[in-house]
Amino acid sequence: MEKKIKIIIKNLFFFLVLIFTTCTSKTYDLIITDGFIADGTGSRLFKSNIYIRNGKIVEIGIKDNAVGTKVINAKGLVVAPGFIDMHTHSERKSLDHPAVENYLQQGVTTMLGGNCGSSPYPISDFISKTESKGIGPNLALLIGHNTIRQQVMGTENRIASNQELKEMQKLVQFSMDDGAFGMSTGLKYIPGAYSNTEEVVKLASIVAKNGGFYATHMREEGIGLIKATEEAINIGREAKLPVQISHHKAVGKS
Template sequence: MKTLYYFFAFLLLFSCQSKTEEFDIIIKHGTIYDGSGGAPFVGDIGIKGDQIIAIGEIDQNADKIIDATGLAVSPGFIDMHTHLEPIMELPLAESLLKQGATFALGGPDGGGPWPFGTYLDSLEKMDLGLNVGFLVGHNTIRKEVMGMEDRKPSDEELQLMESYVETGMNEGAFGISTGLKYLPGTFSELDEVIALSKVAAKQGGIYTSHLREEGLGLIDAVKEAIVISREASIPVVLTHHKAIGVKMWGKSSITLAMVDSARNLGLDIMMDQYPYAASHTGISVLIPSWAMEGGKFEERVSNPVLKDSIKAGIIFNILNDRGGNDLRRIQFSRVSWNKDLEGETLLDWLEMEKMEPTMPNAAELVIQAQLNGGTGTIYHAMDENDVENIMKHPMTMVGSDGRLSSPGEGHPHPRAYGTFPRILGYYVREKQILLLPEAIHKMTGLSAKRIGLKDRGLIKEGFFADITIFNPETIIDKSTFTDPHQYPVGIEYVLVNGTVEIDKGELTGKTNGRVIRKTTQKKGL
């Protein structure tokens, strides 16, 4: 009898130990949105190491129990378009992490890092707050091979650029990005972009593009992207898709119809978007590209005849493109040479200089700004109806287009702090533009599938435990155009590869982000 007693006591002790050891973390009683777009369900999630190993009703122990009663449990958000350039200085990526993002795709707009593999190797040695992947940048490669010259590449130069794209893909790039509005990408012709995209396509990469134009030339620019998809046989993302300038407001109905038509023909065209009616880029976007060619802008504005042409081009862009026909729509974000201008508008600057608020005078200040080293600039030149129209399209994902930011540094676009909570709080809860499962799908499962991320983007057994837990009744962005350095509210927990990095809204100090390469998309890597 005593022997049986010890036997059962041993079994009970063993059972208790097994329950303790089976899970590191259990998320209890959460409303689970699995990232597929389907209806949510209430349940528990068991995590061991960096993976989800059980979903359902879990009646066991764990080292940490998270009570998610009344909270939404989602896959970690995926940022399809991120300016990760400051990541060496801001490896925690707090401005993204506190939005609930657990993966960010860097290297957009043609600006991927180079040498590609060397850069990723360096990042792998850092304690990262979230997972990152990168695109190889067309502008970066073209500048490396051809400088800032406005011409077609020679056969040898094109072959060298192709080899660079192949190298980037072999070293883990998820595809190629272009910034055909920016130098030197704007100097490239269609056949060059197709040739380089074919190289990325052979290795399963995607093509993301800051289109050649997003204002008056938007329709032709979308056509160009569709042709690239067809000729290179590559999936295309129209990144930060928008219609810029008063004359283009409402034209998203045309571009979305073009996407639908292309998809009906079998082409794989998608979009990403940030949820704001204002864009952000350099002041140079107002300057005709020919004036910047070869780095000879200062020389050209010293020539009175050329300067008149440059001013005319700037005035045209203020009236018809990014300027939105209103000097108050041009707002400075980062001005290294005059911090007093940060947050102010071009109209404010004219007033500071005691200059008449005319378009020629505004053009003079744009030239001066560029000569001083340029500025980061917010352009309030989009229509809210287009933002909502694009958002509702089933092939639209979410990309902040935000630069990693730190409180007190510059005057960033609020998307750097608020993109994902803004969609969930403002566009889902308040405006009901999207349903919550649909919005979560756009920022998780849909994006993961587009990139080719394996074992991420869904809450599913065997997938990595990248999980964001938020309060759907309170989540909202706080960052504004006048006061941008504000973190959102309503993000309660963020887990990155099974590590709790935000606990009850506060940073834990732990980091478990990884550099993810397309070439190593297997479990455990």
């Protein structure tokens, strides 16, 4: 009888220890351990653990008794927020290869497409197709100036009429309503090369009213680089919106 009681007490003890451990240990969906963390603020790397629950980082530090459904050992690795690639043409192939795995493998989790004046049109159609197929990284789109000009004027080598300008402005507004984050130009390419600065300012003003920004593949990146850069800055000043000069470089002899 006494032995039986001893066994019961012993079992009870283990049971209580188990309950206590379960109560004091916190559970997470994912724990990333031992990595060097780049927190995205520009501060120095630091070694710690990251605790994730319901898709969100809930704690960073060293927690005793933490239990993860999944644990990733990041020893010797850097753990960083997903990169945002502001200049891609990945949307040209993302419907054929929806995982866009090459970007994910490089740590890019958000891509901005529709650069250099060329984009899908209408953007809403492209977004619907993308949503029905699914896509690996996040995708944001710009509306392309060349795309818009082509819709209204084909590849005509001339300045736009007032009527054509108004028509293009409408299509820019339509695209912003569809979810574009801004407008890109490819002023080196046809038909964007046929436009003047005033045309771009008028279209960029519509983008500005909608809180978007302007990205440009400038008219020139070699001889004429300074003039082209001035044009980009002036477009931003006159249309009152932020400017991003795409793949900014100087080409040619120094």
